[in-house]
Amino acid sequence: MKREQTSYAYEGPELRSHGGSRTLNNAFDVMSPIQIHEPRATVARRFALFDLGFRPFYLLASVFAAISIPLWALQFSGLLPHPYLAGPVWHAHEMVFGFTLAVIVGFLFTAGKNWSNMPTPTGLPLACLCALWVASRVLVLTPYAWAAAVCNVAFPAAAAVALAIPFWKSGARRNYFFVGLLILVAGAAAAVHWSQLRGAASFSARGIQLALDVVLFILAVMGGRVIPMFTNNGVPGADATKRPGTERTALGLVLAVLVADQVGLGGLPAAVLLAIASLAHSVRWLLWRPWTSRKTPLVWVLHLAYLWVPIHLLLRAAAAIGLVTPSLSAHALTVGAIGGLIIGMMTRTSRGHTARPLVADRFDTACYVLVALAALVRVALPLMAPTQLMNAVVLSAVLWSAGFGLFAIRYWPILCRPRLDGRPG
Secondary structure: OOOOOOOOOOOOOEEEOOOOOEEOOOOOEEEEEOOOOHHHHHHOOOOOOOOOOOOHHHHHHHHHHHHHHHHHHOOOOOOOOOOOOOHHHHHHHHHHHHHHHHHHHHHHHHHHHHHHHOOOOOOHHHHHHHHHHHHHHHHHOOOHHHHHHHHHHHHHHHHHHHHHHHHHHOOOOHHHHHHHHHHHHHOOOOOOOOHHOOOOOOHHHHHHHHHHHHHHHHHHHHHHHHHHHHHHHHHHOOOOOOOOHHHHHHHHHHHHHHHHHHHOOOOOHHHHHHHHHHHHHHHHHHOOOEEEEHOOOHHHHHHHHHHHHHHHHHHHHHHHHOOOOOHHHHHHHHHHHHHHHHHHHHHHHHHHHOOOOOOOHHHHHHHHHHHHHHHHHHHHHHHHHHHHHHHHHHHHHHHHHHHHHHHHHHHHHHHHHOOOOOOOO
């Protein structure tokens, strides 16, 4: 059957073709081709930061990303005293439970509204959740360890409850597992803080690894939902495909890695599992036909970021048998996959859910390139020249900070103002 070519103006609560023959309620690939009439004077006056979850959390996460990583690079290089009690644990904790979790919560609150056709937190409740996230970031830098622990566990737990309510009311059972994943993240945060309070370093490492594995699974699930769809919508004739067997295998192997990490599987058995998982995700990525998106930045940024998933798994396999340092695989995931998918989805959903054209401008493309280079420098340079690790850390931090700082500067007026079409959200 010949594929129907359809264009879309922006992402909203449903996906309709121009002929009105097709409707799809699914995640963020939900667009409506209506004409935009913008009362600009009215739009510019109303403060809309807490109108929907993506708005404050994207802004907070981008500002935090621009500030926190350079601070850590200065610590790591010895140019700044270590003001944080846990040193590298602070860096790992804040990358996962601070930056990444903020974006995931903002994404899920926005997508959850579409999936359930029920409201997710807005206004004062959303502002309170943001305040809890900010308090968590501040308290980890103070001597108030118990307060930091409570806030950092409470944030993902509260987000899980806030997401569970609309899912339960609407009967959106297909998405219940996202609530479970947020509860797992809360448990991982509890493990990290318990280990810091009790001096059990192994629990801290295990808690951070659990959180990373959960985030990897979320990225794999959401990547499978949106990347092929966005490719086919944004690139005529792309013909990105999903095969059920490949999807189940790729996702199942990520869960297998999560279990293996928690039971302490290592050495050659872990390497074999990770290598097979890398192969499965490579096949999955190739089925999405990434080369067709090379002229569409809003799409190629997602393909490029997802490529880091099999790279991460392959580097983890190599690290399991002592061929490379574990840090390389960790940064392939955090800087390459997480950073790349986050910057790509933040620009796309910020545009789509404020009724702006789904076309990346030169600022968006610059953000993509900067974050992609940050990942390449952080992973490839130490891999090829281990003596250049310090230079790689500093340069990667500068590129990362520039990419997310540019997003924050570019998008803060957009995130703080109402949609151009006057609709809520």
